[in-house]
Amino acid sequence: xxxxxxxxxxxxxxxxxxxxxxxxxxxxxxxxxxxxxxxxxxxxxxxxxxxxxxxxxxxxxxxxxxxxxxxxxxxxxxxxxxxxxxxxxxxxxxxxxxxxxxxxxxxxxxxxxxxxxxxxxxxxxxxxxxxxxxxxxxxxxxxxxxxxxxxxxxxxxxxxxxxxxxxxxxxxxxxxxxxxxxxxxxxxxxxxxxxxxxxxxxxxxxxxxxxxxxxxxxxxxxxxxxxxxxxxxxxxxxxxxxxxxxxxxxxxxxxxxxxxxxxxxxxxxxxxxxxxxxxxxxxxxxxxxxxxxxxxxxxxxxxxxxxxxxxxxxxxxxxxxxxxxxxxxxxxxxxxxxxxxxxxxxxxxxxxxxxxxxxxxxxxxxxxxxxxxxxxxxxxxxxxxxxxxxxxxxxxxxxxxxxxxxxxxxxxxxxxxxxxxxxxxxxxxxxxxxxxx
Ligand code: CMC
Numbered sequence: 001x002x003x004x005x006x007x008x009x010x011x012x013x014x015x016x017x018x019x020x021x022x023x024x025x026x027x028x029x030x031x032x033x034x035x036x037x038x039x040x041x042x043x044x045x046x047x048x049x050x051x052x053x054x055x056x057x058x059x060x061x062x063x064x065x066x067x068x069x070x071x072x073x074x075x076x077x078x079x080x081x082x083x084x085x086x087x088x089x090x091x092x093x094x095x096x097x098x099x100x101x102x103x104x105x106x107x108x109x110x111x112x113x114x115x116x117x118x119x120x121x122x123x124x125x126x127x128x129x130x131x132x133x134x135x136x137x138x139x140x141x142x143x144x145x146x147x148x149x150x151x152x153x154x155x156x157x158x159x160x161x162x163x164x165x166x167x168x169x170x171x172x173x174x175x176x177x178x179x180x181x182x183x184x185x186x187x188x189x190x191x192x193x194x195x196x197x198x199x200x201x202x203x204x205x206x207x208x209x210x211x212x213x214x215x216x217x218x219x220x221x222x223x224x225x226x227x228x229x230x231x232x233x234x235x236x237x238x239x240x241x242x243x244x245x246x247x248x249x250x251x252x253x254x255x256x257x258x259x260x261x262x263x264x265x266x267x268x269x270x271x272x273x274x275x276x277x278x279x280x281x282x283x284x285x286x287x288x289x290x291x292x293x294x295x296x297x298x299x300x301x302x303x304x305x306x307x308x309x310x311x312x313x314x315x316x317x318x319x320x321x322x323x324x325x326x327x328x329x330x331x332x333x334x335x336x337x338x339x340x341x342x343x344x345x346x347x348x349x350x351x352x353x354x355x356x357x358x359x360x361x362x363x364x365x366x367x368x369x370x371x372x373x374x375x376x377x378x379x380x381x382x383x384x385x386x387x388x389x390x391x392x393x394x395x396x397x398x399x400x401x402x403x404x405x406x407x408x409x410x411x412x413x414x415x416x417x418x419x420x421x422x423x424x425x426x427x428x429x430x431x432x433x434x435x436x437x
Contacts, residue, residue: 001092020045035059049416055241056314061249062408065098065400066240070315075322077238078102086325091116091118091233092203095175095396099403104244112354113202120197120206123154135419140185140195140388141270145263147181148174149225152259161406170258171399176426178392179203183210186385195219204229207392212380225379230335232372235322236390240399244268244275248398252405253413265398266391272309275390277369278376279383281310285342285349285374294348310351310370317363330378337378346374 014031018041018181027044029036038050038058041163052058067076078097085094089103096104096112104112130150134143152158155173160166162352180197187194194211198218206224239245248265252258269275288297303306313320334340350366353359378387 009363015153017207018044031107033062035142049418050240053416055246060241060413061399061401061405061410063404064101065404066238068240068315070313070317072317073318073321075239075292081234082321083325086231086234089201089234090391091230091237094234094237095393098396098400099171111390115172115270116176116203117197117199117206119173120180122151122177122180126150126154126181127184131181131188134187134188136191138185138189140182140189141276141386141391142386143185143188143264144181144388144391145270147185147260149263151177152257152263155257155259158259160343161255161257165180167258167403171403174258174262174399175396175435178395179207181209182360182388182392183207185388186211186382189382189384194321202226204233206428215377221338224332224336227330228375229379231325231329232375232389233393235325235368236372237393238400242274242366243271244394245398245401248411249401249405250413253410254404255412258399261402262395262398265394269391269394270387275369275387275394277309277367278373278386278390281346281369282342282373282383282386284309285345286346288349291348294345294352298349298352302356306354308349308359308364311359312362312364313367315368316365319365320367323366324372326368326375330371330375333375333378335416337380340374340378343374 015028016031016036017026025044028042029040041050042048050058056365065078067079068074077085077094078101080097085097089097093104093112095116097108126147127424131143131147135144151173155170157166157370158170158397180303184194192214195213197206198209201207201217205221208221209219210228212221241249244265249260251261251264256264272280287295298308300306323347330343334343350370353364359365372390373383373386376389377383381389415417
């Protein structure tokens, strides 16, 4: 029996007993892996639902991908601590780990790398006819959401989600094409010609080449910046049942193809409460403008005028382990690029907030987005590319969830509601209506 099985067996011994005060009947519900089975509950109490609109108290899946303990600041992919992966691994290896459940052997990794590199090109029509049809100032996230959905029309076989080889092919395509779509959206927005992928470069170096190459035959990015991007991609690759992963699983549960489901997840990530927060942090720091304005800004937040962007997390109530790694990465990047002038404002904000009872009592700490934007800006990325940079690696996490969900033969996501609208009433002819009915 493994330690893990031991934990599971110990948990089964735990239970809660619920009494229905209307009938006096009781039911004992075992607590397994920290959860009670809602199906057992609803068999006992038909027609009584859990009201939990933001899923704050609901485990929406049994998942073996990412373990997150918010109280202890722990994040592990397939059991491996994020700190070790950030130090020793690379994004493509982490993507393999998330999708396949184990770290690859040397030959498995070579094959995986080869497959990804050889699927980075996009159909010419996606670029020329589709992406170049956007308005000149289109937000790259809007372009990305639409381009991902459009890809499903280029690969109609993707609908065959139950044939493992076909699904694996789409997974490789999606991971491989994200940087190409992302860089393509950027080049279009600044009126620069599209740069084709360079198969001689690694994943992150290739992305930077597609972003910044001008007339040189080969663009070789600074290795320190390539490594920093790789670490950021590792940190952003998955985060268990967050808003976008939930969108991916919900759409996937309807058996939509992986491109359409990824487009839905990307749309969720676009929101400022989720992946859009890194952009919001930079706007906030720019608005604050100087170190001296920090205390006044904090007072405004405490008075309820806006939020301190990049602070707080639904799950982490101690610290976000990704934020600690990102701070180190920032130092490495600033050594190459020079310090981002907004860094002093960010450090002062963190210092003031962490000493203030408003933030301490609500357990609000810097999250992954607080420092990532400063790094992206120092590397030359424009603000509206920040969330795109989050989406590129997160696609591997989304696809791991999609694959897991299909493997579990999950039922379609279909929550219930508590109805709070008008009671039954008769239709009123248009001439008989008053403004109130
Ligand atoms: N600044 C000021 N007050 C805050 C903040 C903040 N950033 N976040 C939460 N609060 C307060 C909130 O007003 C509430 O106070 P009270 O109890 O007096 O009403 C309390 O803290 C609890 O907040 P909540 O809204 O119930 O918390 P939540 O778990 O629903 O929201 C969150 C989590 C991340 C959406 C929120 O903290 C937030 O809006 N943060 C700023 C945006 C941000 O940085 N998002 C990135 C999240 S990490 C990356 C990712 O997921 O993509």
